[in-house]
Amino acid sequence: MVYRPARITGMGCICAPGINLSQCLRAIFENTAPEPSLPQRFAKQYVRNYPVFEVPSSFFEQNSWAGQHKFSLTARFVLAAVHEALDDAGYSVKELSSMRVGVCIGTTTGAALNFLSFYHAVKKGKNPSLTPIKRYLKSNPSLVIKEMLTLHGPCQTVVNACSSGTDAIGIGLSWLQADLCDLVIVGGADELTPIAYNGFISLMITDSERVKPFDKYRAGLNLGEGAAIMILEPFNGSQNRHGKTRGYVLGYGTANDAYHYTAPHPDGTGLKKAIYNALCSCDKKADDIAFINAHGTGTQDNDRVESFVLRDIFPETPFLSTKGYTGHALGAAGAIEAVLTVACLESGKVPGCAGFNNPDPDLKISPLKTVTGVSGHIAMSQSLAFGGSNSALILGGRGL
Amino acid sequence: MRMAIQGIGVVGGFGCGLSALTQALAGKKVSPVYLPVRTHSGEVKLPVLQAQTDLLENFISKRALRRVDHFSRLALLGAYLALQDAEKKESKERIGIIIATGYGPSRTTFGFLDSMLDTDITLASPTLFSNSVHNIAATNIAIRLGITGPAITICQFDTSFQSALITARTWLEQKIVDAVLLGGVDEYCEMLGYCYHRFCSANKQDDCTVIDTGCTDIPLGEGSAFFYLTPEWNNAKYGYITKCYMSTCNTKKKTLFYSIDKSRNFMLNVPGVEKSFFELYGIMPIHFAFDIIIALILLNRQVVLNEHDNEYKKSLMLANQGYCVELQV
Known part of the structure; x- marks a missing residue:
C-alpha cells in the first residue's frame, strides 16, 4: 500500500542545542552547540565519568511549562514542544476542540517506573510522600497531551525503546491514511534519569568523551534528552485551516530483527527490510533520497551495521548522525532527528556529523564532515532499537 | 474493516488457557495468594491472583527460559497459546506483534534499581537493565517465534489495550501485515502492591488511581491475554472485532456491556x-x-449477560475509558 503524504504543518523541538527549533538549528549550523558535560541535575552519588547532552538551563528559566512540577520533566518537555508546534502551525487549543485530533508519542523513560528516591526510601523502611507516584500517573506523554488539550481522538504512547519517536510518527501517518483523525500530534519525548544513565554505563556502551559517530575511534554513545513534535495533517484534508506546509511525511517502514535483546542483526536484515518497506510505502527508490539522518549512536555495533546497510542500499547518498549535537535522546531521538531532517530539507543544507573526525576503514563509508548543500527534496531518517526494532521514515521538503 | 479472531491465548490467576477462564466464569473458585508487602509500619499481606507460567515449558526448553523474566514469560505463554489455537498459516515475516501493558516489566525494573542501590553503583546489572525496557516481551516473542514483522509496545496504563486495537486494525487494513499477534500483559510486583496499599489505606480521599479501579477487596492480578487477528475475509474461529473507536461518552473504569442493537442509542x-x-x-x-475474551465466551456459549434483555445476542459492544469495541460472532 502506498501512503498519501501527510503535510507537516508545524514543528517544535527541545534538546541540548536549544529550547526551540530555531535555536537548535542556529546552534547546529553556526557550530555553537554545546559539548556534552557531566549530568547537572542528578544526585552526586549517581554521577559517573560519562558526559551527557542535557537540555539547556534556559528551559527552566524561560519556558512556562518548566515550572509545572506536578508533571514529570518528560511531560513538561513534550507539552512545551507541542505548544511550539501548534503555534508554528497556527492552531489555538480552542480550534482543536472542533477537530478529530490524535496523539501518538514515543518515549522510554517517560513511561518507566523511575521512582528511584521513592523506592530507596521504601527500602529503608520510611514512609515517603506519594507525590512521585502521582506525578508518574499524571505524566504519561500522550495522555497528558490529550488531557491538557482536551482532545478526543486516538491516543497512543509507544514504548519501542530507541525507535519509539520514529514509530510514533509512522503510526500517526497510518492514522491519517485510515482517516481516523483530521490532525495528529506526533513525536517523542524523554528526560535523562539516573536509572537510564547508569543502565547504559553498565552495558559499557557509553563514551567518556564526546560521541564520535562512525569514527574509527568511536567508543560509545552520550545520552541526551528532549522532545520533538510534528503536527501532521492530510495532504488534501478539508481541515487544512492555515495552509502552511513545512514538509511531508511520505513513508514509513518497520521490521524486527528477531535476533538479540540489545545488538542489531550483524547483516542488518531488519534495517534493510524497514528501509525497503519505507521506500515502498511511498513509491520511492533509493536514488530519490538526497541525504540520510542515520541513527549513528557511536557504538561499535550500531555504526558497523548501519554503515553496512547504507553502503549496500545507498552507496552514494550523503549521510550524517545528529547525535553529536543532541546526544542519544532514546524515545525522543527518532522524533528529534525527523524534525531536524525536515528542517534541513527546508533550509537546503545539512550540518556536518559532529564528533566524526577519522574515517574507519572497516566501515568503508564516512558521514558528512561539514555543512553541505542538499540537492533534492526527499530524505530518510532511521532508528534502531533495543529489542531488534528498526524503523525508517521518508520525509519530504516543502519544495516537493 | 472487521478483524477476525483466529486464536486466543490467556493466562491469569484462574489458570492457563481459554478452558480455565471458561470454568472460572462458570463458577469454579479462583483463589488469591496473600503476598507480603513491607511498609514502614510492618508487613501487610495483599491478596493477589498470581499467574503461573510452568506450561511454557511445553513450548520452550527450561534451559532457554532461564534468563527470561516473569513479564516476558507471561507474554510468551499467551502468545504461544494464541498461535497454537489459531493454527496460523501466515508467513512469520508478515505477522505483526503489538503488546499493550500498563506498567511494563515492573519486577525487572525494580530489580535493576536494587542492583543500583544495594551494591556499589558500578556493579549495577546490565542484564537487568536490558531486560527492563518496556518492549522486552515483544522482543522475546519475536526472537523465540522468529517473527520479523513490525513489533510495537504501547504503555498508557488502563487504556493501553484499547489503543493497541486501533493500531492492529490499521496494520491489517493497510496490509502492512497479514496477521497481528496482539496481547495485553501485566505483572504484579511488591512495589505495585505497596503503592496500591498506600493509596488505598492511608487516605481514602486521596487519588486512588494506582491500579485504577478504586480500592476494593478484589485481589490484584497479573497475566496475559492474546489474540491472533487476521483481516475480515478469513473465516473467524471466535468471531470478529467489528469496530473499535474513540467515543466522547463518559465510560467508566469498569467495562460496560451493551447489546449491539441498543448501542445505536448509546449516547x-x-x-x-x-x-x-x-x-x-x-x-x-x-x-x-x-x-x-469473556465477552466472546459469553457470546459463543449463548450466555445472556443482560437480565433486562434476555435474548440471545450475536454481538456486543464493550465500552471502557472512552473507547468502544464491538464484537460479533
Missing part, C-alpha cells in the same frame, strides 16, 4: 450492564483484554 443513555470480572483475573491495567 441516549440506554443502559448497558456495568460489569466487572476482576474477581476472575484480578485488578490490573490491561483488564479490558480479558473482558473482550
Whole structure:
C-alpha cells in the first residue's frame, strides 16, 4: 500500500542545542552547540565519568511549562514542544476542540517506573510522600497531551525503546491514511534519569568523551534528552485551516530483527527490510533520497551495521548522525532527528556529523564532515532499537 | 474493516488457557495468594491472583527460559497459546506483534534499581537493565517465534489495550501485515502492591488511581491475554472485532456491556450492564483484554449477560475509558 503524504504543518523541538527549533538549528549550523558535560541535575552519588547532552538551563528559566512540577520533566518537555508546534502551525487549543485530533508519542523513560528516591526510601523502611507516584500517573506523554488539550481522538504512547519517536510518527501517518483523525500530534519525548544513565554505563556502551559517530575511534554513545513534535495533517484534508506546509511525511517502514535483546542483526536484515518497506510505502527508490539522518549512536555495533546497510542500499547518498549535537535522546531521538531532517530539507543544507573526525576503514563509508548543500527534496531518517526494532521514515521538503 | 479472531491465548490467576477462564466464569473458585508487602509500619499481606507460567515449558526448553523474566514469560505463554489455537498459516515475516501493558516489566525494573542501590553503583546489572525496557516481551516473542514483522509496545496504563486495537486494525487494513499477534500483559510486583496499599489505606480521599479501579477487596492480578487477528475475509474461529473507536461518552473504569442493537442509542443513555470480572483475573491495567475474551465466551456459549434483555445476542459492544469495541460472532 502506498501512503498519501501527510503535510507537516508545524514543528517544535527541545534538546541540548536549544529550547526551540530555531535555536537548535542556529546552534547546529553556526557550530555553537554545546559539548556534552557531566549530568547537572542528578544526585552526586549517581554521577559517573560519562558526559551527557542535557537540555539547556534556559528551559527552566524561560519556558512556562518548566515550572509545572506536578508533571514529570518528560511531560513538561513534550507539552512545551507541542505548544511550539501548534503555534508554528497556527492552531489555538480552542480550534482543536472542533477537530478529530490524535496523539501518538514515543518515549522510554517517560513511561518507566523511575521512582528511584521513592523506592530507596521504601527500602529503608520510611514512609515517603506519594507525590512521585502521582506525578508518574499524571505524566504519561500522550495522555497528558490529550488531557491538557482536551482532545478526543486516538491516543497512543509507544514504548519501542530507541525507535519509539520514529514509530510514533509512522503510526500517526497510518492514522491519517485510515482517516481516523483530521490532525495528529506526533513525536517523542524523554528526560535523562539516573536509572537510564547508569543502565547504559553498565552495558559499557557509553563514551567518556564526546560521541564520535562512525569514527574509527568511536567508543560509545552520550545520552541526551528532549522532545520533538510534528503536527501532521492530510495532504488534501478539508481541515487544512492555515495552509502552511513545512514538509511531508511520505513513508514509513518497520521490521524486527528477531535476533538479540540489545545488538542489531550483524547483516542488518531488519534495517534493510524497514528501509525497503519505507521506500515502498511511498513509491520511492533509493536514488530519490538526497541525504540520510542515520541513527549513528557511536557504538561499535550500531555504526558497523548501519554503515553496512547504507553502503549496500545507498552507496552514494550523503549521510550524517545528529547525535553529536543532541546526544542519544532514546524515545525522543527518532522524533528529534525527523524534525531536524525536515528542517534541513527546508533550509537546503545539512550540518556536518559532529564528533566524526577519522574515517574507519572497516566501515568503508564516512558521514558528512561539514555543512553541505542538499540537492533534492526527499530524505530518510532511521532508528534502531533495543529489542531488534528498526524503523525508517521518508520525509519530504516543502519544495516537493 | 472487521478483524477476525483466529486464536486466543490467556493466562491469569484462574489458570492457563481459554478452558480455565471458561470454568472460572462458570463458577469454579479462583483463589488469591496473600503476598507480603513491607511498609514502614510492618508487613501487610495483599491478596493477589498470581499467574503461573510452568506450561511454557511445553513450548520452550527450561534451559532457554532461564534468563527470561516473569513479564516476558507471561507474554510468551499467551502468545504461544494464541498461535497454537489459531493454527496460523501466515508467513512469520508478515505477522505483526503489538503488546499493550500498563506498567511494563515492573519486577525487572525494580530489580535493576536494587542492583543500583544495594551494591556499589558500578556493579549495577546490565542484564537487568536490558531486560527492563518496556518492549522486552515483544522482543522475546519475536526472537523465540522468529517473527520479523513490525513489533510495537504501547504503555498508557488502563487504556493501553484499547489503543493497541486501533493500531492492529490499521496494520491489517493497510496490509502492512497479514496477521497481528496482539496481547495485553501485566505483572504484579511488591512495589505495585505497596503503592496500591498506600493509596488505598492511608487516605481514602486521596487519588486512588494506582491500579485504577478504586480500592476494593478484589485481589490484584497479573497475566496475559492474546489474540491472533487476521483481516475480515478469513473465516473467524471466535468471531470478529467489528469496530473499535474513540467515543466522547463518559465510560467508566469498569467495562460496560451493551447489546449491539441498543448501542445505536448509546449516547441516549440506554443502559448497558456495568460489569466487572476482576474477581476472575484480578485488578490490573490491561483488564479490558480479558473482558473482550469473556465477552466472546459469553457470546459463543449463548450466555445472556443482560437480565433486562434476555435474548440471545450475536454481538456486543464493550465500552471502557472512552473507547468502544464491538464484537460479533
